[in-house]
Amino acid sequence: MNKTLNLLYSPETYEKIRNSRILIIGVGGIGCELLKVLTNSGYKTMTILDLDTIEATNLNRQFYFRKEHVGMSKALVGKESVMKKHPELDITAIHGSIFDEKYDVEFYTQFDFVLCALDNAQAREHLGRMCLKSNRILVDAGTGGFSGQANVIKRFLHQCNNCQPSKGAPQYAVCTIRASPSQPIHCVTYAMSLYNLLFGPLDESNMLAGLLDLAQIQSCDKNDQELLNGLAIRTFNKLFYDEIKQGLKGYAKDEEANAINQNKYPISYEEGLQDSNVYTTIDQSKMDEEDDKIQPFKYYVDQFVKTFVKILQTPGVGSFKFDKDDWDSVRFVAATTNIRTFNFTKKFKNIDPRLVEGDKMKYLSVNEVRKMGGRIIPAIASTNAIAAAIQVSESKKVLEEDWDKLRMNWIQPTFDKIAPTFLPEPYNTCNHCSPKNVYLHIYCNFDTTIFGTVVELAKSFGLNDYDISGQSGTVYGLLNKQIKRDGTNERNYNKLLSKFYQRESPYANIIFSIFEQTSGRKFYWQIGCKYEFILMHRGDIKIPQISKITKLESAFQQLKNVKLQKFNDINEARMRYLDIYSF
Numbered sequence: 001m002n003k004t005l006n007l008l009y010s011p012e013t014y015e016k017i018r019n020s021r022i023l024i025i026g027v028g029g030i031g032c033e034l035l036k037v038l039t040n041s042g043y044k045t046m047t048i049l050d051l052d053t054i055e056a057t058n059l060n061r062q063f064y065f066r067k068e069h070v071g072m073s074k075a076l077v078g079k080e081s082v083m084k085k086h087p088e089l090d091i092t093a094i095h096g097s098i099f100d101e102k103y104d105v106e107f108y109t110q111f112d113f114v115l116c117a118l119d120n121a122q123a124r125e126h127l128g129r130m131c132l133k134s135n136r137i138l139v140d141a142g143t144g145g146f147s148g149q150a151n152v153i154k155r156f157l158h159q160c161n162n163c164q165p166s167k168g169a170p171q172y173a174v175c176t177i178r179a180s181p182s183q184p185i186h187c188v189t190y191a192m193s194l195y196n197l198l199f200g201p202l203d204e205s206n207m208l209a210g211l212l213d214l215a216q217i218q219s220c221d222k223n224d225q226e227l228l229n230g231l232a233i234r235t236f237n238k239l240f241y242d243e244i245k246q247g248l249k250g251y252a253k254d255e256e257a258n259a260i261n262q263n264k265y266p267i268s269y270e271e272g273l274q275d276s277n278v279y280t281t282i283d284q285s286k287m288d289e290e291d292d293k294i295q296p297f298k299y300y301v302d303q304f305v306k307t308f309v310k311i312l313q314t315p316g317v318g319s320f321k322f323d324k325d326d327w328d329s330v331r332f333v334a335a336t337t338n339i340r341t342f343n344f345t346k347k348f349k350n351i352d353p354r355l356v357e358g359d360k361m362k363y364l365s366v367n368e369v370r371k372m373g374g375r376i377i378p379a380i381a382s383t384n385a386i387a388a389a390i391q392v393s394e395s396k397k398v399l400e401e402d403w404d405k406l407r408m409n410w411i412q413p414t415f416d417k418i419a420p421t422f423l424p425e426p427y428n429t430c431n432h433c434s435p436k437n438v439y440l441h442i443y444c445n446f447d448t449t450i451f452g453t454v455v456e457l458a459k460s461f462g463l464n465d466y467d468i469s470g471q472s473g474t475v476y477g478l479l480n481k482q483i484k485r486d487g488t489n490e491r492n493y494n495k496l497l498s499k500f501y502q503r504e505s506p507y508a509n510i511i512f513s514i515f516e517q518t519s520g521r522k523f524y525w526q527i528g529c530k531y532e533f534i535l536m537h538r539g540d541i542k543i544p545q546i547s548k549i550t551k552l553e554s555a556f557q558q559l560k561n562v563k564l565q566k567f568n569d570i571n572e573a574r575m576r577y578l579d580i581y582s583f
């Protein structure tokens, strides 16, 4: 052991560090810092996973990457750079997304614990759920600007990162986005959906699905510039003129008065090109960058058509998804956002949009759209460094099993120090970490299962509340009322679950949670079938009467290929639970 490490660790702890196998998810801002501290602290065997390639904008703080690495895999280059300095290490690099089905419970159980260095709530929450399922300790961290946090999550001991409603992108009702945007973010969301619809894979759950003839757009001759131009202009007119015009109710002799009344302004491509007004809320003369300025309206009209054509000609079109680092997609989305804003904002003749404040509709610069689309908060290298350093020191407590010393560590810009608080216990009603819950996990195919199946199963079990969750988080239930907001249960009865759920994989969980008010006896069932049904009971609480259980049994038996396995002994059931999820 080298001299410094000798001061930090006891020989026993050092031994544990040398022998532990760890998984690091994310090789970005926090990930690079983590790699640096971990490899200098004696850790030897690690797997690093990241889905991304290196961007020029990463170089200022992700110090394992150089200019010549731009475009290459973060994980692979990260490994190479670390091993240059530490050739004795055993590093496995994976270029992939944790949402990939390959990274299942079995994958996680290879490791002693997991360190999170992700930048988005969805992926962090997914990682949190996978760690709970595989019973791995998660050393979580997150930063945003000068703020951040780092803490350990151990199953049944600590609150998980799914306890609170997602801190991710807020969800907006589909009808608002489609018909009556009232905030700039609604227009950005519309524009991003349009981008994904036009240039991405076929997705019936896209909120704008059915709006355009996609087959015609995607199958056209990409070499015929004139044809593409015409197509772009027709699409423009359909979206920003026809659709808006159709939405104008009633008839008025004075069309303009009617539009003003209803606050809807159809605009055609030809008309738009003539409008050179700049609608802005800020002093543009102070802006250096063109992309920070609000451009004349005709600029966005022109950009829409130009980027539309350019993206259609880009190899791989049909598989694209809005990406804040892809400038064609940013420019297309910025153009669409502002034209859409025009559709629902009084023209300068009537009300000056410069007077618009806060969340009200207003025009946005390209960079503002990019920021909103990518939900970017400026990355501060030193916050990342602090978070990673705390993760490594909390990891030491994990290896020493010193659970009492674990803390929730807040990095706060208003304090000149880190503020540690006690780690909260599992949230009573959390479907993921509360030891008081009874779970019925149904792992099913969202592309073939209708919402009605869930409703019937819940009914047969006497349940009032349940969650449907997948890799992107909870889509229905206690925390997220998306389906309820979208209409009543009856209206959604025959809809496929995939309609409610944007996901990478068609498979996901339905989790029925039974809370303490129910009465009955302890039980545990595992039900294997074409889909996998796992019903389990954790904790010492009372649950439904036998009649309800029998009903459930018959409900399941009506499904094809169902096998039932029943456990009455909770300890056996618990062991079974660990069995199911631990290998």
Ligand SMILES: Nc1ncnc2c1ncn2[C@@H]1O[C@H](COP(=O)(O)OP(=O)(O)OP(=O)(O)O)[C@@H](O)[C@H]1O
Binding pocket: 025, 026, 027, 028, 029, 030, 031, 049, 050, 051, 052, 053, 057, 058, 074, 096, 097, 098, 099, 117, 118, 119, 120, 123, 379
């Ligand atoms: N689902 C995922 N699977 C694997 N890695 C992911 C996933 N989601 C995000 N990441 C990775 O997590 C890392 C987070 O790092 P960071 O916050 O520095 O983001 P960045 O994209 O590199 O930087 P910035 O967003 O500031 O430009 C990124 O390298 C990103 O690729």
Ligand SMILES: [Zn+2]
Binding pocket: 159, 160, 161, 162, 163, 164, 426, 427, 430, 431, 432, 433, 434
């Ligand atoms: Zn929880």
